[in-house]
Every structure is written in C-alpha cells, then in structure tokens.
Amino acid sequence: MPLAMAAARLTARSDADLIQASKRGDLSRFEEIYAAHAGRMKSIAFHLLADRADAEDAVQEAFLKIYRAAGAIQFDSGLAPWIYRILLNCCYDACRKRRRQAGSPLPDEPPAIANNVPLQVAIRHALARIHPQYRMVFWLFEVEGFRHSEVAAILEIPEGTSKKWLFEAKRELKRLLTESRA
Amino acid sequence: MTFDCKDLERALAVPELLPDAREHAKVCDACRRELWLWSEMSAAAPGLREEWETSDLWPRIRQTLAAQQKAAKPRGLGGRFGWRGDWRMMAGIAAVLAIAVSVLIVRYSQPAPVPAAPQDSDFLTEQTLKEVERTEAAYRASIDKLTRLVQPKLNASENPVAIAAREKLLVLDSEIASVRSTVSHNRFNAQLQADLAELYRDKQDTLKEILQRAQ
Numbered sequence A: 001m002p003l004a005m006a007a008a009r010l011t012a013r014s015d016a017d018l019i020q021a022s023k024r025g026d027l028s029r030f031e032e033i034y035a036a037h038a039g040r041m042k043s044i045a046f047h048l049l050a051d052r053a054d055a056e057d058a059v060q061e062a063f064l065k066i067y068r069a070a071g072a073i074q075f076d077s078g079l080a081p082w083i084y085r086i087l088l089n090c091c092y093d094a095c096r097k098r099r100r101q102a103g104s105p106l107p108d109e110p111p112a113i114a115n116n117v118p119l120q121v122a123i124r125h126a127l128a129r130i131h132p133q134y135r136m137v138f139w140l141f142e143v144e145g146f147r148h149s150e151v152a153a154i155l156e157i158p159e160g161t162s163k164k165w166l167f168e169a170k171r172e173l174k175r176l177l178t179e180s181r182a
Numbered sequence B: 001m002t003f004d005c006k007d008l009e010r011a012l013a014v015p016e017l018l019p020d021a022r023e024h025a026k027v028c029d030a031c032r033r034e035l036w037l038w039s040e041m042s043a044a045a046p047g048l049r050e051e052w053e054t055s056d057l058w059p060r061i062r063q064t065l066a067a068q069q070k071a072a073k074p075r076g077l078g079g080r081f082g083w084r085g086d087w088r089m090m091a092g093i094a095a096v097l098a099i100a101v102s103v104l105i106v107r108y109s110q111p112a113p114v115p116a117a118p119q120d121s122d123f124l125t126e127q128t129l130k131e132v133e134r135t136e137a138a139y140r141a142s143i144d145k146l147t148r149l150v151q152p153k154l155n156a157s158e159n160p161v162a163i164a165a166r167e168k169l170l171v172l173d174s175e176i177a178s179v180r181s182t183v184s185h186n187r188f189n190a191q192l193q194a195d196l197a198e199l200y201r202d203k204q205d206t207l208k209e210i211l212q213r214a215q
Helices: A003-023 A027-049 A052-068 A079-100 A119-127 A132-143 A148-155 A159-181 B005-013 B015-025 B029-048 B057-072 B087-109 B118-156 B160-185 B190-214
Strands: none
Touching: A003 A027, A003 A079, A027 A052, A027 A079, A027 A132, A027 B057, A052 A079, A052 B057, A079 A148, A119 A132, A119 A159, A119 B029, A132 A148, A132 A159, A132 B029, A148 A159, A159 B005, A159 B029, B005 B015, B005 B029, B015 B029, B057 B160, B057 B190, B087 B118, B118 B160, B118 B190, B160 B190
16 A cells, blocks of 8 residues: 555544544544644634634634534545635634624735845735735645645645646746835 | 766766765765855755744643533433523523413313414414514623623734634624524424523633633
C-alpha cells in the first residue's frame, strides 16, 4: 500500500476515534481536535470577518456545531474538510447577521493599492478586489497551506476547479499588483 | 518550442511549460518581472496568516459543551425522582406515589374489593397534579424574579465567565421549554415533572452562583 494512502487511512481512523470519544462526552479528546485546528480556523475566520472577536465567536460556534453534529460525520474525506466547511458556514452566517444589523452598511469598495507598499500589504489589498471564490481558494491554498484535494473537499468543488480558481486568483492579483507598481 | 512573451500566461497555467518560460525570461526583462511576481505571491502569502493567542476560547467552548451535556444527560434515580430537587416538588411526587400505592393496597387486601368510584380516583390524581403544577408555577415565578435580578449584570459583562453563564442559561431555557412542551401533552407523567424540577434547580443554582460572583 502506498505510504500516502496508509497515512490517510491512519488519519481517518484517528479522526474517527477522536470524534467517537468526543461523542461519548470525552471533552479532553475533543480538545485535541481544537488544539490541532483552532489556530488555522481563527486565521481563516479573521480573513473573512476582519475582526478578532468575531473570528473567535465564529470558531466557538463552529466547535459547538462540530460537537453536536459529530455523530453524522462521514469520514470519506477526513475530518479536516468537514470542520473547515462548518467554520466557513459560521463565518458566512456572521457576515449575513452583520449585514442585517441596522446601521451596518455594506463594506466600502476596497481602496486602490498604493505603489510603494511592501508586497505582502499590496497582496492583502489586492485580495480584497478579486472574486470571492478565487480569493478563498488562494487563501486556503497559498496562505493556509491546504492541498488542492483538501481545498476541493472544503469548498465542495472539483479539484480541477480549485486549480483553475487558484490560477485565476493569481492572474488577477498579478494584474492588480503590476498596475499598482507600474 | 519557440517561447514568446505571449506564451507566458499559458506557461503559468501549465507548470510543464515553466522551464521554457524561465529560459525565455533570461533574455526578457518584462517576462522575468512577471515570473518573479508570480512566485513571490506564493512566497509572501503565508505571511498573511493571522495568528494570536486566545487563552479563554477553549475554556468558553468547554464550559458551554459541559453545560449542554449536563442539560441533556439522562438523570439517575436521584435526579429522576427529584431527591435533589425542590422539596415541594418532591412532596408532590411522593403524594402521587402514596396515592397509587394506597389504591393498590386497598384493592388487593380486601376479600371483597369495593370498587372505587372512578370520579373520586380521577379527582384525587387531578388534585395532586394541580398541587404539583401550582408548586411549579410558584417555583418558576421565584426563578423569574431571580433572573430579572441577575440578567442586567450578566448582559453588561463581557468576561468569559459571564459569557459562559449566559450560554448555559440559554441552553437551560431551551431544555426547560422543550420539557414543558412535552409535559403539556403528558401532564400525569411524574418523571417528566421531576426532570423539569431538576432543570429549574440547575437554573436556580446557576443564577445564584452568578449573583454571588457579582457581589
């Protein structure tokens, strides 16, 4: 059996063990899931919500949902994609709630990128100007380090689409960065 | 293959063409800049990750989950029959049991059993139930009073303990609503009444604890 396949099966089994133990009320095993994913989850939530407190609330909500829904999980694609899918839904809910609140206008059009900022800052600004789907794939793949197969499982898209959207994201970013630096 | 500037875009999409693109970039400044930017985006991206410590996030989650577990956990004999519940509620349940036992003793100890008038039997059970419901209403009113006292303090605070307490109260309220709804369809079920009493006791304890912390 190829090593990668064996490792994937092992991960799936330990994920299943963790979830089963959590379902039996073993919160220390559930804490292992938290310890493994909370950092990355906070980063993703912050990217979507642009506020640390809101990001933490979204992560908390996601963990409560994960715990409640633990019995229903299918381990075909592992625990991680399922966890991050729940997180993204929590973040989208938070965004919708924010928009519904009175006196909370839609975010302004992101400002144009200044031509003398460091590349990282320029990328952050440019990211705000590209298509949200491309942006999400770029963020998961390039920033958070997920593989295309994982990005595809999280976003429930084919792996080829993940690759295509990443290319589109980088092409858009390159265009914006080149314009700003011209 | 003869690589041209116009092939660069395609090369970025198809990694197999990248060596040709790099070769071309050695003699083309514009393509070299484009290629550099393309790889620099990937190199700079991980630096965009936002990381910070949150020592109270897991305790918050754990506390909420523990409260939910407690609220959802099936109660043991003590909880089920209200040993730890309010004494008035226990008295009501004890009365129901005593009446049931008395009826059985009377029925089976007499050689020629005198059939009890069904209206009387129903009336006694109904009367006991009304007592239980009256007690529950009084208990609920006292907890509501306590809630009114505590809630403003709780809402004003944003510390992790207050947040966790708010969530616990939400869970308990939802459980209470659910059990009350079940009770309304099955008023004579002593076990459900005892479960409800246990939930009220949990809520009362939580409110008292918050009040003590605030003082």
